[in-house]
Amino acid sequence: MPESKSDVLQGTLDLMVLKTLESMGPMHGYGIARRIEQVSENSVSLNQGTIYPALLRLEQRAWVKAAWGTSETGRRARFYSLTRSGRKQITQQTENWERVAATMARFLAPFN
Amino acid sequence: MSWIRVLLSRCSAVFRKRQLDADLDEELRAHIELAMEEHRANGMTEQQARIAALRAVGGVTQVRESYRVQRGLPWLEEIARDIRFAFRKLLHSPGFALTAILTLAVGIGANVVVFSVLNGILLRPLNVPQPDNLVQIAGEGNRGASQSYPDYRDYQDRNRSFSGILAYKIIHVSMDIDKSLSQSWGNAASGNYFDVLGLQPALGRFFHASDEHGLASAPYIVLSYDFWQSHFAASPHLIGKVAFLNQQPLTVIGVAPKNFHGTDFFFWPDYWIPAVNAQQVTGWDDFDWRSHREFTLLGRLKPGVTQQQASQDIGAIARQMAREYPEDQGLTLTTRKPGPSGNSDDPIRKALLGMTVLALLVLLAACANLASIFAARAADRSSELAIRLAIGSSRLAVARQLLTEAILVSLVGGIVGTFFARLVLGVLSHWRPGDFPSKFLIAPDVRVYIVAIVLSIGSGIVFALLPARQVWKTDVVQAIKSNYVAAGSFRRFAMRDALLLVQVAVCTLLVTSSLVAVRGMIQRLRAPLGISTKGVTLAQVDLKMAGVPDPQARIVQKRLLDTAGAIPGVTAAATSDYAPFLGVWGWTTYSWDTTQFVPANAAFDSITYSVSPGYFQVAGTHLESGRDITPEDKPGSPTVALVNETFARRMFGTTHVLGKRFKLFDPVRLEIIGVVEDGKYMDPGENPQPAIFMAYAQGIGQYMVSGPVTVLVRSQLPPDQIAGALRRSLSQVVTTAPFSILTWSDAIDRSMMPVRTATLVLGVMGLIAAILAVTGIFGMASYSVSKRMKEQGIRMALGAQRMQVMRSTLSRPVLILIIGACAGLIGGLLAARLLAHLISFPSTSDPLLLACVALVMMMLGLIGTWIPARRALAIDPARLLREC
Numbered sequence: 001m002p003e004s005k006s007d008v009l010q011g012t013l014d015l016m017v018l019k020t021l022e023s024m025g026p027m028h029g030y031g032i033a034r035r036i037e038q039v040s041e042n043s044v045s046l047n048q049g050t051i052y053p054a055l056l057r058l059e060q061r062a063w064v065k066a067a068w069g070t071s072e073t074g075r076r077a078r079f080y081s082l083t084r085s086g087r088k089q090i091t092q093q094t095e096n097w098e099r100v101a102a103t104m105a106r107f108l109a110p111f112n
Numbered sequence: 113m114s115w116i117r118v119l120l121s122r123c124s125a126v127f128r129k130r131q132l133d134a135d136l137d138e139e140l141r142a143h144i145e146l147a148m149e150e151h152r153a154n155g156m157t158e159q160q161a162r163i164a165a166l167r168a169v170g171g172v173t174q175v176r177e178s179y180r181v182q183r184g185l186p187w188l189e190e191i192a193r194d195i196r197f198a199f200r201k202l203l204h205s206p207g208f209a210l211t212a213i214l215t216l217a218v219g220i221g222a223n224v225v226v227f228s229v230l231n232g233i234l235l236r237p238l239n240v241p242q243p244d245n246l247v248q249i250a251g252e253g254n255r256g257a258s259q260s261y262p263d264y265r266d267y268q269d270r271n272r273s274f275s276g277i278l279a280y281k282i283i284h285v286s287m288d289i290d291k292s293l294s295q296s297w298g299n300a301a302s303g304n305y306f307d308v309l310g311l312q313p314a315l316g317r318f319f320h321a322s323d324e325h326g327l328a329s330a331p332y333i334v335l336s337y338d339f340w341q342s343h344f345a346a347s348p349h350l351i352g353k354v355a356f357l358n359q360q361p362l363t364v365i366g367v368a369p370k371n372f373h374g375t376d377f378f379f380w381p382d383y384w385i386p387a388v389n390a391q392q393v394t395g396w397d398d399f400d401w402r403s404h405r406e407f408t409l410l411g412r413l414k415p416g417v418t419q420q421q422a423s424q425d426i427g428a429i430a431r432q433m434a435r436e437y438p439e440d441q442g443l444t445l446t447t448r449k450p451g452p453s454g455n456s457d458d459p460i461r462k463a464l465l466g467m468t469v470l471a472l473l474v475l476l477a478a479c480a481n482l483a484s485i486f487a488a489r490a491a492d493r494s495s496e497l498a499i500r501l502a503i504g505s506s507r508l509a510v511a512r513q514l515l516t517e518a519i520l521v522s523l524v525g526g527i528v529g530t531f532f533a534r535l536v537l538g539v540l541s542h543w544r545p546g547d548f549p550s551k552f553l554i555a556p557d558v559r560v561y562i563v564a565i566v567l568s569i570g571s572g573i574v575f576a577l578l579p580a581r582q583v584w585k586t587d588v589v590q591a592i593k594s595n596y597v598a599a600g601s602f603r604r605f606a607m608r609d610a611l612l613l614v615q616v617a618v619c620t621l622l623v624t625s626s627l628v629a630v631r632g633m634i635q636r637l638r639a640p641l642g643i644s645t646k647g648v649t650l651a652q653v654d655l656k657m658a659g660v661p662d663p664q665a666r667i668v669q670k671r672l673l674d675t676a677g678a679i680p681g682v683t684a685a686a687t688s689d690y691a692p693f694l695g696v697w698g699w700t701t702y703s704w705d706t707t708q709f710v711p712a713n714a715a716f717d718s719i720t721y722s723v724s725p726g727y728f729q730v731a732g733t734h735l736e737s738g739r740d741i742t743p744e745d746k747p748g749s750p751t752v753a754l755v756n757e758t759f760a761r762r763m764f765g766t767t768h769v770l771g772k773r774f775k776l777f778d779p780v781r782l783e784i785i786g787v788v789e790d791g792k793y794m795d796p797g798e799n800p801q802p803a804i805f806m807a808y809a810q811g812i813g814q815y816m817v818s819g820p821v822t823v824l825v826r827s828q829l830p831p832d833q834i835a836g837a838l839r840r841s842l843s844q845v846v847t848t849a850p851f852s853i854l855t856w857s858d859a860i861d862r863s864m865m866p867v868r869t870a871t872l873v874l875g876v877m878g879l880i881a882a883i884l885a886v887t888g889i890f891g892m893a894s895y896s897v898s899k900r901m902k903e904q905g906i907r908m909a910l911g912a913q914r915m916q917v918m919r920s921t922l923s924r925p926v927l928i929l930i931i932g933a934c935a936g937l938i939g940g941l942l943a944a945r946l947l948a949h950l951i952s953f954p955s956t957s958d959p960l961l962l963a964c965v966a967l968v969m970m971m972l973g974l975i976g977t978w979i980p981a982r983r984a985l986a987i988d989p990a991r992l993l994r995e996c
Contacts, residue, residue, distance in 0.1 A: 028142065028143075028146070029139060029142075029143050030142070030143045030146040030147055031146075033143075033168075034150075047168075047169065047170025047171070047175075048143070048147075048168045048169045048170065049140075049169040049170045049171065049172065049174065049175030050170070050175070050178070052136070052139070052140070052175055052179050053175070053178045053179050053181075053182045056179060056182050056183055057182055059121075060117065060118045060121045060122070060182075061114050061117065061118060062114075062117055071142075071146065073146075073149055075142060075145060075146060075149075076138075076142060077139070077142040077143075077146065078135075078139045078142070
């Protein structure tokens, strides 16, 4: 089956969320969304809401786990953190991406 | 394996929906408030912060929706929603729902009944370990299912295919255990019977081949579990007691396992005795006679031997034995599955398959019916459907919703139908003709329920396809604008026509075939019987059961006759061994010059009666020529017989046969002293059969054929009174065996039970078909009329005459009715001929009957179309145009 465009995007978002959690530790949804926007320097314009289905997807696969906690401003929020299989997943997906990126780079290089 | 985890988490989410929804809402609220905090910190006003936060999230409702799709099992929830919606829809139109459900309940109920019977009789294996490698050994075709005991021993010794062959026959005896006297039916079986079947006793032990050491060497009896329970309250002390069978003592050694009911499909024996002791009990020496073919044979295939190999092996043995023994001339053998399923000529099997076809046709008619009802309903709801399509529902979703509705209806119909079927089956299971312990194990099992469900869902899908197809073709804009009129109606019209055609044809077929069959059976019930049953009461007792030795049978018979004749109110009395419709016996008949009594030389088989003087007068059988038997026809004087006309014609080609002679077996030579009219002897529908009436006093060779004696008395008194008087006086003559006393008409009624049942079933099927036809045609016609209302309105507004409109409305349905009725009539005739063949009744293609069927179907169709057409005409054209 050919991969549809949204699948690729889903995959990217998943990896971005995982990577964010890896570098920042447990975070709530809003924090993750803001962090992605900042890191990508707003070149990814995502509806912040789409982070939640993505988080649920990761949670269903047990790559992240969620728990209610309190934010730095004293607000009740759901905090997400990486699980062990989530960490393993980062390594795997990073390799995948690097391979794809390297391949694409080779294709694009001669025409530059 | 991560998909399993995902699935589990999705499943669990379905059940925690409310909690999870609340969690998500709180999480989203927290998200927005965190964002607002940040925006406020950057100097926005409250209002600006909220707007910015909401914009960044990008639509809370959409997030919620896509979150839910990710979280639960969306398709399941959609189906649940569809079902809820369908329920609401159906509750809104209870008339429609009820019609559909009942129509389907009838169709599925009929099928469940027929399939249960089929399942119980044809598909059920014998209840023994490994029934698959158990085969019956029988003659080829429908000849010679029974084998003789000496032949059986030869098969047993010579074959290389079977690990064991068992033999058994049905016997009927009086049984006396612990002073409780009863008549009961059981099996006389070879010693290895239980070992070949691989059974273990519930109590005590079985008899084995090692118990047999020649005639009368194994005086044992094994009781069936049911018999032990019902007659002896499951008492364990019964083992070791002595049971007197026809006054012969046998020791009770064991009880068979609970669910073992013997190796016949309809007959449940009460007990088993070793075949070596059967002669002692019944007085018949078929243990040594190669030409007495009384035994049913079942063989257990050796591991690795196929049924085909076994057939070849046993076939070769049969050819070998046919050369060796004169009695076995023409012997053929093969193997087949035990019971009716293995015998393709078995009438029960044929009748059942015929019934199955009929039941499926009823279901087909019901489906065609429902398809039209549903199509009409979908058309009525076209604006609703169009609106749903217009506001963005996918066609698939709408079609799925219609399908859900149809399947819901069909499942409810199926459940109702199965429920009624269970009631009918409950009655059938307890059906027990006469005192013969026949049982039909047709309680519906898992297989039946699966079939019911498959039929329900299948028919639901079939009749929902048409409306679904309609949805697919709906042009939304057209549909909303013009309330769905006739856009491209020609093709849909053709589809409707085809449905109507099928329906009319199938229903006519059903009505025709059932009417023809019912008529044939009624004729059969009215056939002349050759006896006059009015005022005749029969009292039958078995002297063998009573323990009367053969030489005294004549004396006892005489005393019975005299006692019965002396009862006040009895005008005439006579005896016979059996009487027509109450038991039957037969002998193979040979022409006078026969010397070798082998099957190849036989003339035919005759039904035989051993009667007392005066029998024909009491029975009301007309003497065509010659004389009746007199007291002078006694032992020592020349043996004489009366024959019926069929016998005379078949043996001698003429009815002037007085003084001619024939033989039964070697010492039995008979001289014909009279000819009587033909009659029916076992079944009112039978073909003319040769029959012989001999003098009871002269016996048959060495036999008295003394088992049963039937006393026939003619009297004007009420049957109850005469029955009581007979029982009182006769049971003083024979004290050791019970009498069964009934009027002759009751005996005939009993023998006609299967015919009556078949007639009833066919009649009910025909009635169902007629009802389906009327409702179906009516629904279809009103549907197509209402679809053309607007067109007709325009035509009337433009000045068309009522007659013209009427003609254009009716012409098409009438044409279809005629074609359908003709097709159905032809099909029905073929089906009736097939039925006649299957259930063996005289086939009548009575033109009057057929014309009636065609006429009735046409009338029903015309009324069905005329009423809606009138509705169309009665309406004011102006209003019609405005409304549509």
